[in-house]
């Protein structure tokens with residue numbers, strides 16, 4: 456990877472990935488792009504930024520001609536809960552946007568990273584230890600677009616030799632940039648609320664188990680996959696990936712070890728609960744571990760401690776600068 460373009464660079468994963476790539480490959484080698492301007496000055500000032508709408512192929516061509524990237528991390532996407540309220544937009548962005556990026560990657564001979572999701576699974580998929588290769592009949596528009604994305608990335612690889620690689624992400628937990636419109640977002644909000652108000656009202660049921668991963672592991676996974684020897688990648692589009700799985704009750708017990716007064720209560724959102732119920736309780740990521748050496752570093756305990764420390768520091772910094 457010599458020159459890298461990131462779409463959706465202002466989003467939850469894109470912003471942290473852009474910093475990590477700039478640190479590793481050089482600030483001027485990573486072009487951050489989004490349809491939103493970064494409000495974070497560090498992101499804006501640490502390297503090139505381009506306004507880029509993935510729904511506009513001419514726009515993509517212009518940016519590619521200027522910057523001559525050899526690798527694209529395509530993170531611009533609509534998440535699951537928003538996708539249910541705006542299915543048309545989810546299809547446009549997640550499928551047509553990806554198609555335009557695939558075409559640009561084909562024409563400009565770029566490698567492509569595509570983030571898939573546990574959302575590709577549905578009620579007919581085995582729920583426990585969900586295998587790499589299994590039934591993929593999702594109920595959500597988000598899931599439909601991600602299955603489509605996996606298939607079309609595979610097609611471009613087979614048909615045109617495009618080096619497309621993907622991961623089925625679980626819920627991603629981070630403190631820098633908020634997620635938006637996902638079903639797993641509770642697992643981020645709960646930390647901020649625990650520190651600010653010592654209480655959290657959760658929209659998922661207390662025993663709803665989902666796979667999760669801390670952002671530093673997710674960033675490392677993307678970079679390691681894109682650097683992996685292609686000869687080893689049998690399931691390139693896309694790998695099951697996980698670090699830990701927990702329920703709202705379990706994560707709240709973990710938070711209580713640090714903040715004993717913390718209380719969780721429940722007010723179930725039927726829409727997001729139905730989505731979560733259709734996803735696996737736990738997934739099997741042994742293919743990623745075998746084929747390119749995936750190994751997570753953060754489990755529930757180390758992640759909880761780090762999240763609480765980092766959010767406290769962030770709030771203290773913000774208070775000081777006021």
Ligand code: SER
Pocket residue numbers: 534535536571572573574597624625626627636637638639640
């Ligand atoms: N975190 C995503 C969501 O909840 C799943 O990939 O939509």
